[in-house]
Amino acid sequence: MKTVTTLAALVLAAACSPAPRDAAFRPLKAGDPAPAYAVRTLAGDTVRVGAGVPVLLNVWATWCTSCREEMADLAALDRAYAPRGVRVLAVSVDAGDGTRVRRFVEAEKLQFAVAHDPAGEVQRSFQAVGVPETYLISGSGTLLWVQRGGLHGAPAAVRATLDSVVNGER
Numbered sequence: 001m002k003t004v005t006t007l008a009a010l011v012l013a014a015a016c017s018p019a020p021r022d023a024a025f026r027p028l029k030a031g032d033p034a035p036a037y038a039v040r041t042l043a044g045d046t047v048r049v050g051a052g053v054p055v056l057l058n059v060w061a062t063w064c065t066s067c068r069e070e071m072a073d074l075a076a077l078d079r080a081y082a083p084r085g086v087r088v089l090a091v092s093v094d095a096g097d098g099t100r101v102r103r104f105v106e107a108e109k110l111q112f113a114v115a116h117d118p119a120g121e122v123q124r125s126f127q128a129v130g131v132p133e134t135y136l137i138s139g140s141g142t143l144l145w146v147q148r149g150g151l152h153g154a155p156a157a158v159r160a161t162l163d164s165v166v167n168g169e170r
Helices: 002-016 065-069 071-084 099-108 121-125 155-166
Strands: 038-040 046-048 055-060 087-092 113-116 133-137 143-148
Touching (some): 055 071, 055 121, 065 071, 071 155, 099 113, 143 155
Parallel strands (some): 087 113
Antiparallel strands (some): 038 046, 055 133
16 A cells, blocks of 8 residues: 555656656747758748748638738738748648638639648747737748737837848848
């Protein structure tokens, strides 16, 4: 009986011990190194963050109203900054085979890179707290800007940061 009680006490102590510091959830912020992340787009190419080209990475889902609404903002940013070397990438975290994502992209005639990540690797890697979330990653892999929530409230901030990136200030 004493062995069972001792074993139970050890199991309880282990279960109640705090998690190691490096395992703690901490949303990423500007200045942090961006996690290594690569995804295959619906067009079939692969986009890697921090691989020499600045990437504006948007995490979204078709079921998210504000995510769908900000696709026009992302399209405008792509038109303005793709010629200046910035890649816009929207990664859907919808469950399933991606049919819904493809239909949405086709219906909206989106021209920028869109990918489907049903396993949510992008959310885990970037420690996203929800959708939509948008990250600007420098070509060298530094997180330059983060927007949790829709882009509608931050167009000036993202454009100012993008301008500083393409002008070589960051």
